[in-house]
Amino acid sequence: MLAWVILRGPVTRKEPSLMSYALLAIGVAALLLTLNARFPRRHPLLLLPSFFSGWLSTELAPHLLVAEAAGIAATVAYGGLEGWAGWTGLALGAAGTAGTIATILRARRTVVTLRECGVPLDLDPERAPRYPLTHLIVPPLCLIPRRGVQARRNVVFHEQGRLRLKLDVYLPAEANSEEKGPRPGLMQIHGGAWIIGDKREQGLPLLNHMAAQGWVGFNVNYRLSPRATWPEHLIDLKHFLKWYREHAAEYGADPEFLCVTGGSAGGHLTAMLALTANVPEFQPGFEDVDTSVQGAVPFYGVYDLVEPGPWPVPMGATALMERMVVKKPFRHEPEAYARASPANYLREDAPPFLVVHGSHDSLIPVAEARRFVERLRATSASPVIYAEMQGGQHAFDVFPSYRTARVIEGVERYLTGLHRQYVTGARPSAPPSIPDEVSDSLG
Structure with missing residues (x-):
């Protein structure tokens, strides 16, 4: 076995290239976008980033699909599959684009929804x-x-x-x-x-x-x-x-x-x-x-604005309403929010x-x-x-x-x-x- 290794020469593992890491980044982004579109985040720190990314990737899903496919194809064509990063990026990108296609198909159920609702x-x-x-x-x-x-x-x-x-x-x-x-x-x-x-x-x-x-x-x-x-x-x-x-x-x-x-x-x-x-x-x-x-x-x-229902706290009790819109303390003047x-x-x-x-x-x-x-x-x-x-x-x-x-x-x-x-x-x-x-x- 040792003789075979000496005759064959040293075993080298191909290191990821810059394009491989670019493909990995595209794949990660594609998967995160599709996951966020399907499961939007409501944590206060993630609320706005989740909304804006989900808003764009959901309603512009066909445009996103073209961009994802073009990005993956371009990085692969320029050597993006070298090393583990490239292949991982390709797998993640494939999962992300599949999710984008699912988003498009879900949007096409709009016609059915409208018919069913009357x-x-x-x-x-x-x-x-x-x-x-x-x-x-x-x-x-x-x-x-x-x-x-x-x-x-x-x-x-x-x-x-x-x-x-x-x-x-x-x-x-x-x-x-x-x-x-x-x-x-x-x-x-x-x-x-x-x-x-x-x-x-x-x-x-x-x-x-x-x-x-x-x-x-x-x-x-x-x-x-x-x-x-x-x-x-x-x-x-x-x-x-x-x-x-x-x-x-x-x-x-x-x-x-x-x-x-x-x-x-x-x-x-x-x-x-x-x-x-x-x-x-x-x-x-x-x-x-x-x-x-x-x-x-x-x-x-x-x-x-008064009953919390689906909200963690009543909408009227938020800083937006108390400080900027109604400008009254919800706790002491809930009737003002009831009138709104x-x-x-x-x-x-x-x-x-x-x-x-x-x-x-x-x-x-x-x-x-x-x-x-x-x-x-x-x-x-x-x-x-x-x-x-x-x-x-x-x-x-x-x-x-x-x-x-x-x-x-x-x-x-x-x-x-x-x-x-x-x-x-x-x-x-x-x-x-x-x-x-x-x-x-x-x-």
Whole structure:
């Protein structure tokens, strides 16, 4: 044996190259991203990194898959399989890309979820085509008005001293037809924890699609904390309702028909706006203005600031709410947080609701939406539809992903159905083709 070793020469083990370590890094990153997308972290130190990485890797999963495959292929081609690091990286990368593919397949169940929850998905023969494929491939295109859509920006809807609140209008490019009558209106409220956000950043895929289908959309700004103190945020939005009654016709919209939508803090404000119609406390100085809406679609909102439920502590007891938004100690003034909770304004004559939430939301637990829907259904005489997006993260609809496109199409058809019932004078109802036991369930 010794002679054989001497004749063969010294045994050498190939050391990993720089490309091998690069392949290992790609593999580790791919696996961590897919694990985080499937099991988001809610520990305070990991909450924001987990959310942002999960948000990107979930809603841009096809783009991530291409990047992962390209990175693995390139490093392998340039010698990345040398040594243990390369082969380990290849195995981890394969597991990560498999997880990304699973994320994509999970997103494609969105259509099934929408059908099961009661949102009508069947296209009318004369309707425009689906959400444009180009926006799914190049997401930033949603920042530009779609073909057939025009945008009028920075329209002032409320002035008081140095305060000037503005909105952007999205409407069909062609003139309104008198034969068809005024168009339905949609109000979009941005999120951002009541402290950040702007009309230029959120709701754009939805507003573009709604305008392409004949709606007039209004992306509305409001004062932000800490400069603003609750309920100034809501009062600003009520001022928009006053402006809408007076100016909707100038944009071809129906002053008597308006639905409202928004996500996160915008989802909270959407629910508050829909459930506090004509409450004098929230419209000081214009108490006689009708501030009702005909439908509400809150996305991943907060609905109860007092009862902890799915939260470790009540949302109202967090530093964000106590120091920056409501600015009152929760322990001593819980009634202030009760007045800021949509769950405390449930009523029989509430407008129809379509509540949307992601099952993997790491910022606002999905149980928050489930308990709100259950309570609202027990009180409201109007239909309450709940769509839970399997695998969906918080703010999933900011990007025009496959999931976003299907949800937007479902929202448009749901709201268009409400408008048709309004035009015909029919009472709002859930789609008749959906069995009661399905439309009444939480799933």
